[in-house]
Amino acid sequence: MIELGALALRLALVAAVYAVLAAVAGARLRRTDVVASSRAAAYAVNGLVVVATAVLLRALLQHDFSLEYVAAYSSSTLPTQYVAAALWGGQQGSLLFWTLLLTTMSTLVHLQNRDRNQALMPYVTTTLMTTAIFFLALTVFVTDPFERLPVPAREGADLNPLLQNYWMMIHPPSLYLGYVGCSVPFAFGMAALVTGRLGDVWIRTTRRWTLFAWFFLTIGNLLGARWAYEVLGWGGYWAWDPVENAAFMPWLACTAFLHSVMIQEKRNMLKMWNMVLVLLTFTLTIFGTFLTRSGVVSSVHSFTQSGLGPFFIGFLAVVIAVSVALLYLRRPLLRSENEIDSFLSREGAFLFNNLLLVGIAFATFWGTVFPVISEAVRGIKITVGPPFFNKVNTPLGLALLFMIGVGPVIAWRRSTARNLRRNFTIPVVAGVLTGVALLGTGLVGNYYAIVCFSLAAFVIATIVLEFYRGTRARQALMGEPPATALVHLVNKNRRRYGGYIIHVGVVLAFVGIAASAAFRVEEQRTMRAGDTVEVGGFALTYKGMRQADNPHVASMLAEIEVARGGRVIATMFPEKRFYKRQQQPTTEVAMRTTWREDLYLVLGSYDQESGLMTLQAFINPLVIWIWIGGIVMVLGTVVSVLPTAAEQRALAAALAVEERGLAVWSE
Amino acid sequence: MSASQTDVEESLTCQCGCGLTVHACNHLQCPSRGPLQNEIAEQLALGKTKPEVLSYFAGKYGEKILAAPTTTGFNLIAWIMPFAVVFLAAVLIVVLTRRWRRPAPVVGPSTPADDDPELRARLDAELRGFDA
Numbered sequence: 118m119i120e121l122g123a124l125a126l127r128l129a130l131v132a133a134v135y136a137v138l139a140a141v142a143g144a145r146l147r148r149t150d151v152v153a154s155s156r157a158a159a160y161a162v163n164g165l166v167v168v169a170t171a172v173l174l175r176a177l178l179q180h181d182f183s184l185e186y187v188a189a190y191s192s193s194t195l196p197t198q199y200v201a202a203a204l205w206g207g208q209q210g211s212l213l214f215w216t217l218l219l220t221t222m223s224t225l226v227h228l229q230n231r232d233r234n235q236a237l238m239p240y241v242t243t244t245l246m247t248t249a250i251f252f253l254a255l256t257v258f259v260t261d262p263f264e265r266l267p268v269p270a271r272e273g274a275d276l277n278p279l280l281q282n283y284w285m286m287i288h289p290p291s292l293y294l295g296y297v298g299c300s301v302p303f304a305f306g307m308a309a310l311v312t313g314r315l316g317d318v319w320i321r322t323t324r325r326w327t328l329f330a331w332f333f334l335t336i337g338n339l340l341g342a343r344w345a346y347e348v349l350g351w352g353g354y355w356a357w358d359p360v361e362n363a364a365f366m367p368w369l370a371c372t373a374f375l376h377s378v379m380i381q382e383k384r385n386m387l388k389m390w391n392m393v394l395v396l397l398t399f400t401l402t403i404f405g406t407f408l409t410r411s412g413v414v415s416s417v418h419s420f421t422q423s424g425l426g427p428f429f430i431g432f433l434a435v436v437i438a439v440s441v442a443l444l445y446l447r448r449p450l451l452r453s454e455n456e457i458d459s460f461l462s463r464e465g466a467f468l469f470n471n472l473l474l475v476g477i478a479f480a481t482f483w484g485t486v487f488p489v490i491s492e493a494v495r496g497i498k499i500t501v502g503p504p505f506f507n508k509v510n511t512p513l514g515l516a517l518l519f520m521i522g523v524g525p526v527i528a529w530r531r532s533t534a535r536n537l538r539r540n541f542t543i544p545v546v547a548g549v550l551t552g553v554a555l556l557g558t559g560l561v562g563n564y565y566a567i568v569c570f571s572l573a574a575f576v577i578a579t580i581v582l583e584f585y586r587g588t589r590a591r592q593a594l595m596g597e598p599p600a601t602a603l604v605h606l607v608n609k610n611r612r613r614y615g616g617y618i619i620h621v622g623v624v625l626a627f628v629g630i631a632a633s634a635a636f637r638v639e640e641q642r643t644m645r646a647g648d649t650v651e652v653g654g655f656a657l658t659y660k661g662m663r664q665a666d667n668p669h670v671a672s673m674l675a676e677i678e679v680a681r682g683g684r685v686i687a688t689m690f691p692e693k694r695f696y697k698r699q700q701q702p703t704t705e706v707a708m709r710t711t712w713r714e715d716l717y718l719v720l721g722s723y724d725q726e727s728g729l730m731t732l733q734a735f736i737n738p739l740v741i742w743i744w745i746g747g748i749v750m751v752l753g754t755v756v757s758v759l760p761t762a763a764e765q766r767a768l769a770a771a772l773a774v775e776e777r778g779l780a781v782w783s784e
Numbered sequence: 785m786s787a788s789q790t791d792v793e794e795s796l797t798c799q800c801g802c803g804l805t806v807h808a809c810n811h812l813q814c815p816s817r818g819p820l821q822n823e824i825a826e827q828l829a830l831g832k833t834k835p836e837v838l839s840y841f842a843g844k845y846g847e848k849i850l851a852a853p854t855t856t857g858f859n860l861i862a863w864i865m866p867f868a869v870v871f872l873a874a875v876l877i878v879v880l881t882r883r884w885r886r887p888a889p890v891v892g893p894s895t896p897a898d899d900d901p902e903l904r905a906r907l908d909a910e911l912r913g914f915d916a
Binding site: 349350351352353356358359456457460468469472473475476479480483484487488491494495497498499500501502503504505508509513704719721733 | 794795797803804805808809810846847848849850851852853858859862863865866867869870873874877878881
């Protein structure tokens with residue numbers, strides 16, 4: 118059975134190589150049959166990778182400890198859902214899983230474009246399959262998931278306890294979907310460059326894919342933050358760890374790309390820049406994978422050092438060299454067909470939004486790699502940690518928040534003073550009033566947070582105003598009641614209003630991040646049973662220690678009674694676990710979440726003899742709004758991804774123009 | 785715990801390999817956090833200011849214990865670069881878009897190809913080539 122998996126991977130590699138060769142040859146020789154065979158080969162690659170993944174999954178579920186991978190990342194006592202999650206819990210499996218997602222997306226792309234984009238598709242196939250070749254070659258030649266142990270193990274070493282968590286089941290797949298999703302727009306971008314068909318067909322064709330990738334990158338990042346918050350137990354959700362940065366950077370580039378393509382669609386500008394962004398996004402996804410696997414930078418949640426680094430660097434070098442060469446060759450065709458009239462315009466705002474997003478991505482990249490640079494130049498190891506990233510990215514992030522308010526409502530081409538007054542008077546007043554009110558309540562001490570709240574009020578006001586005015590206009594024009602008018606308004610232009618909803622989610626997340634970063638309260642106390650500690654209005658009484666035990670894990674739970682204003686409101690159980698197989702202790706945080714704040718309790722240490730227990734208590738204000746912001750972003754994406762009739766007409770029209778040009782092709 | 789104790793803890797990296805600051809690290813049985821916290825307290829008790837304490841730690845454990853690069857010498861590049869790049873990119877945007885704004889040479893219906901026999905001939909030749 119195992120041999121079948123190994124064989125499937127080898128065959129998939131061969132099929133992928135064939136797909137690339139046939140696609141290029143078919144396109145060059147204008148042989149539709151050869152191109153069709155490359156498509157068939159791409160489907161075969163997907164099928165074979167599905168087989169390989171199924172074999173590995175089966176080996177995991179059957180606890181086949183003769184397999185090195187199964188023995189290293191699971192055990193017979195590991196709960197089944199985590200056994201399945203072990204598929205992406207280790208190096209080899211996660212590369213295979215990545216390949217599975219990539220080839221499945223390739224299949225979807227080929228199915229979607231069976232009768233469309235005939236000129237682009239061979240090169241889309243080439244790009245996707247070249248990427249598949251890279252990952253398949255890694256799994257075949259470098260880190261084989263089907264490697265056997267010389268002597269079968271009697272028991273597995275178990276999955277890292279930190280990964281035995283609900284969020285960890287969905288965080289990596291989500292992030293991978295986002296990462297891999299970025300290869301689709303990239304593949305179309307490459308195809309557009311090769312064929313010289315640089316109109317907006319590739320952009321319109323891939324808009325949904327870009328949104329899809331962005332959506333999962335967003336969720337992946339948020340789930341990662343949620344996981345860190347719940348599992349790592351240090352009271353925070355983001356530590357600017359290289360692995361977190363690795364997921365954050367492609368998100369930033371992808372966000373920039375999503376925005377700047379609108380300029381190309383509407384005004385035929387920024388063609389070159391869009392190409393650069395799609396290239397950057399894809400490169401950053403590969404770079405992120407490289408970061409987590411190479412051991413170049415140290416991080417808590419990276420995979421162990423593996424010697425994969427050079428391969429990733431090599432692949433990155435090829436990708437960058439080929440794309441830059443293509444960009445250079447196609448330079449004349451990438452000229453803007455329009456000019457910017459004024460910086461006080463939608464185009465100008467989007468340029469600066471792009472500048473900030475890419476700027477934050479650069480700052481994050483720079484901080485992440487600076488230790489390596491320092492060591493190379495000075496021979497001295499240094500650390501670039503949270504204080505650096507917070508200091509550098511906070512001002513850039515706040516500027517970006519400001520642009521979220523400005524970008525969508527400022528006029529195209531050139532804003533008149535009247536337009537600016539009409540759109541921004543109320544929001545500016547709202548922002549300033551918020552700032553003044555906050556200063557008045559004595560929330561001084563953290564000016565960044567106050568600026569953030571003021572900007573949030575400003576942005577929300579611009580969005581509310583947009584909805585309000587749009588609804589009023591429909592009411593007046595169509596005589597519809599307000600609710601109907603609102604629904605129709607959104608329905609008529611889902612992209613625009615979906616975008617606004619996403620922005621509301623982003624603003625909520627900003628508010629949650631600023632509040633929890635600036636106004637966190639924490640206390641650490643060593644207590645005896647019966648002791649009470651006061652933290653930010655809560656009285657926490659330690660009642661005693663409970664114990665629990667099963668074959669997989671032993672745990673100790675501190676019973677903490679929580680009172681506020683003299684009234685008991687909850688009993689919480691911060692917990693310490695001991696995973697028997699890995700001989701590793703972990704912390705299970707106890708949390709009480711309200712709209713206002715999270716009470717977050719961590720059992721630090723417990724000494725059986727003296728009965729002394731150390732409790733860490735955090736009060737993290739408004740954290741829940743980060744997750745709510747995430748849910749709002751999800752809703753907004755769903756709204757904006759649903760196609761409208763007008764949009765489909767635009768794509769059909771653009772395609773019709775393309776296909777006419779292809780008449781020569783299919784005689 | 786005084787405010788500056790927390791402040792210093794947040795400026796130093798825990799040496800257990802977690803990548804978190806001394807303040808944030810909560811690895812169970814972390815061999816590094818406790819001793820470092822005590823050492824910070826001792827240093828502060830001597831009446832030292834935050835920069836003095838930090839330079840004491842950098843001297844004792846090497847620069848890598850500082851959670852962020854110093855703002856002197858080569859490390860200054862770490863801090864300046866992001867802002868410099870954003871600033872230069874902003875300048876570049878302004879310069880480039882200024883250039884676009886210059887009126888492009890007018891092409892299109894106002895200069896029909898028939899007016900120019902040379903262009904007409906080239907167009908015919910290319911069309912023949914296309915059909916062939």
